[in-house]
Amino acid sequence: MKHRRITKRRTAIAGAAAAAVVGAAFTLQSATATPAPPRAADLLSAPAAAKLASSVTSDLRGDTAGAYYDTEARKLVVNVVDKAAADKVREKGAVAKVVQHTLAELKEARTTLSDKATIPGTSWSVDPRKNKIVVTADRTVKGGKLRKLDTVLDSLGSKVALQRTSGEYRPFVAGGDAITSGGGRCSLGFNVTVGGEPAFITAGHCGKKGSEWSADGAAIGAMEDSQFPGNDFALVKYSGDAEHPSAVNLYNGSTQKITKAAEATVGQKVKRSGSTTQVHGGEVTGLNETVNYSEGTVEGLIKTNVCAEPGDSGGALFAGSSAVGLTSGGSGDCSAGGTTFFQPVPEALEEFGAEIG
Structure with missing residues (x-):
């Protein structure tokens, strides 16, 4: 890894x-x-x-x-x-x-959280609207884990705020279009090119390097690289001569053309496409989120109020024609709503030397 x-x-x-x-x-x-x-x-x-x-x-x-x-x-x-x-x-x-707190003060508080409160089921990021680090704890954080978290938060005073979620943080493994490997199902993120050759990016927790992937029952390629935890992105090189349009499935008989990658902005309206729950929209609520899954910590994620469910992992987060994120995980579902985290696309492209297209 x-x-x-x-x-x-x-x-x-x-x-x-x-x-x-x-x-x-x-x-x-x-x-x-x-x-x-x-x-x-x-x-x-x-x-x-x-x-x-x-x-x-x-x-x-x-x-x-x-x-x-x-x-x-x-x-x-x-x-x-x-x-x-x-x-x-x-x-x-x-x-x-x-505001009261400088970014340096909030950065120091984040370091304290990483050193003393890396507890599975928690996440945190700077909320510029509140000028605080908002720490979220899911339903599994209780007893001794909650007491430990409260002690650290008390030491940080007004620089932090705690909120709870009734769900449980987990990677959404189970999908734009559905892709499968070894009985598991995820979603394709965005089609890209690497050195002029066709490929696609998806979530790193979906599979290991070397795993074979299929769509609609036909083999489509092998995973060239996969990073999780730490990051949550993977690259699959296509095999065969099929067309690979730079578009996202809108599940209404049409697609959204994707022409570029873009960084997310707090307050930005976005949509997500996945093979389990299809297309849902919402807003970016945080950036550079640290999420402590039971499998390990992933940093630098986009936080949103867009819902998602198992099988939506790796799917596309987009704003108009811009590729923004890859579905990582979160809590809740598309009946009750929830919080979902996304791996930023620009970082994945930079890591793989890839381009949208």
């Missing part, structure tokens, strides 16, 4: 996209005045907000404390810890929000 590699892209996202923006213009008005509607030129799309977040956090470096996208106001909100940084943020066209 390969050790997880921290890429430059993920490091940038941990600083830039770990922030969120809540829109509200800081313009003084009289008590009776009616606020003027925002100009179309001042509104940002989710991709534009992600690009601006990267630029702002890069320029201000340690003076920012995360950012997020306010979907209703269509603005980028950047957390800062002093007035001087707030002025710089506004000059760049984003909304400044003065």
Whole structure:
């Protein structure tokens, strides 16, 4: 098993996209005045907000404390810890929000959690809206495990917040299109090319290097690489001469064309396609999530409120024509809802030297 590699892209996202923006213009008005509607030129799309977040956090470096996208106001909100940084943020066209904790303080708290609270059934990531690390514990965290977790959280004070989920964190093994190997079923993520040769990416926990894969009863290829835990991605090289369109199955007789890979942004609207529950939508709620499955810890995941179930593993998380993530695991189901985690696609492509297509 390969050790997880921290890429430059993920490091940038941990600083830039770990922030969120809540829109509200800081313009003084009289008590009776009616606020003027925002100009179309001042509104940002989710991709534009992600690009601006990267630029702002890069320029201000340690003076920012995360950012997020306010979907209703269509603005980028950047957390800062002093007035001087707030002025710089506004000059760049984003909304400044003065908060208590710096990213360095939250990073130190994450290190403490990793050292002292790596307990199966827990996860955590920075929530830029709350300026805290939100730690989630599933239903298996009780008794001595819960007491241990509470002790660590108490030591971190206002930098952390605990929430519980009634489900149980597990990889979704059991699917866009269904793919099978050795009696197990997962879902194909995205078709890619490696050195001009066709392949696809899926979840690493779905199978081991060298495993043979089939679709609709026909052999389609062998797994060239698989990484789990640490990461959760795998590469399967196609065999044969069949067509491999760069598209996601929408399970309504049509497909969504995929033209590129993109980083996720907190607040972004996304959809997931899998062979068990087909297509469901929701929102990105966290980035750089650390998830402690019983099989081991996976870091750097995307957290969403999109539902998924066993067999959806490896399936596509996308936003329009952009490939965003590969279904990893989570809790709940598509009847009651739940939390689902996704391996970011750009990191998998970088690791394999692959391109969407």
